[in-house]
Amino acid sequence: MMAELLIRPFSPEDNDAHWRILAPVIAAGETNALPRDMARQDALAYWTAPGRQVFVAEADGVVVGTSYLAANQLGGGAHVANAGYVTAADARGRGVARALCAHSLAQARACGFRAMQFNFVVSTNEVAVRLWQDMGFAIVGRVPRAFAHPALGDVDVLVMYQAL
Amino acid sequence: MMAELLIRPFSPEDNDAHWRILAPVIAAGETNALPRDMARQDALAYWTAPGRQVFVAEADGVVVGTSYLAANQLGGGAHVANAGYVTAADARGRGVARALCAHSLAQARACGFRAMQFNFVVSTNEVAVRLWQDMGFAIVGRVPRAFAHPALGDVDVLVMYQAL
Numbered sequence: 001m002m003a004e005l006l007i008r009p010f011s012p013e014d015n016d017a018h019w020r021i022l023a024p025v026i027a028a029g030e031t032n033a034l035p036r037d038m039a040r041q042d043a044l045a046y047w048t049a050p051g052r053q054v055f056v057a058e059a060d061g062v063v064v065g066t067s068y069l070a071a072n073q074l075g076g077g078a079h080v081a082n083a084g085y086v087t088a089a090d091a092r093g094r095g096v097a098r099a100l101c102a103h104s105l106a107q108a109r110a111c112g113f114r115a116m117q118f119n120f121v122v123s124t125n126e127v128a129v130r131l132w133q134d135m136g137f138a139i140v141g142r143v144p145r146a147f148a149h150p151a152l153g154d155v156d157v158l159v160m161y162q163a164l
Numbered sequence: 165m166m167a168e169l170l171i172r173p174f175s176p177e178d179n180d181a182h183w184r185i186l187a188p189v190i191a192a193g194e195t196n197a198l199p200r201d202m203a204r205q206d207a208l209a210y211w212t213a214p215g216r217q218v219f220v221a222e223a224d225g226v227v228v229g230t231s232y233l234a235a236n237q238l239g240g241g242a243h244v245a246n247a248g249y250v251t252a253a254d255a256r257g258r259g260v261a262r263a264l265c266a267h268s269l270a271q272a273r274a275c276g277f278r279a280m281q282f283n284f285v286v287s288t289n290e291v292a293v294r295l296w297q298d299m300g301f302a303i304v305g306r307v308p309r310a311f312a313h314p315a316l317g318d319v320d321v322l323v324m325y326q327a328l
Binding site for chain 2: 026029032033034035036038072073074075076077078079080114115117119120122140141142143144145146147148149150154157159161163
């Protein structure tokens with residue numbers, strides 16, 4: 001964990017930093033179900049879509065990660081939160097995702113959500129799977145071969161969940 | 165199965181029939197994660213959202229059911245289809261959903277999808293769960309208490325899947 005990590009709401013001034021973080025992850029296409037050639041404007045619009053609370057993690061004034069928090073469904077599913085996280089490539093291994101996830105869980109509780117669900121955790125993203133388990137999430141579903149990994153072919157996708 | 169059932173693409177002229185079918189299901193709030201007070205315009209826009217192929221089932225010239233078919237995810241998840249179905253309240257028990265599902269599966273195969281996934285099958289909707297199982301879907305996930313049922317409280321939600 002970086003001592004200096006500050007998590008604060010996203011503002012449009014963070015767009016450049018957001019794209020710097022999102023672009024390599026989207027282009028790699030190994031962990032997210034987004035088009036690998038997704039344009040900057042589309043990616044930023046997707047990540048900060050209406051209804052999402054977006055936060056950034058800053059270390060020494062530099063944005064090193066981003067998260068969103070939203071209801072996973074409408075109506076009878078609106079008590080379950082969904083969230084997503086991306087860490088800057090040059091800031092990995094420093095606890096950014098863990099801090100963003102802890103912040104999301106607290107924020108979700110504060111907003112009255114009664115659970116959090118991840119719909120699409122790529123099973124080969126083992127660092128993430130272990131981290132979410134460590135943060136209290138259980139694997140409640142496994143969809144066979146639901147992700148076309150650019151190097152590994154079709155791999156399973158996990159649904160993960162925890163009550164809040 | 166109704167002998168006369170015709171499945172054809174939706175056209176805007178079907179909007180009134182669509183709303184007649186969708187409104188009571190949305191208002192009941194027992195099987196779909198949509199706001200129970202969802203307005204007609206919002207419901208129609210949701211059901212026929214961009215990127216969805218929408219079909220209606222007609223019996224003797226009357227629309228008795230509707231389905232949509234779409235990619236469940238973008239990017240590396242775009243080879244998996246998603247679909248949804250609603251049968252008119254006065255046409256239940258006549259094989260409409262079964263026929264719409266069979267049509268969706270064939271259409272998904274024709275479009276090159278390699279699997280179909282349902283993200284949100286309310287576990288207490290036993291008729292639907294049995295029908296999807298009968299149509300070849302397996303339960304691959306169970307999200308605890310992820311649906312606030314208006315009569316039964318928080319009940320589990322199933323993720324269902326089949327390869328195509």
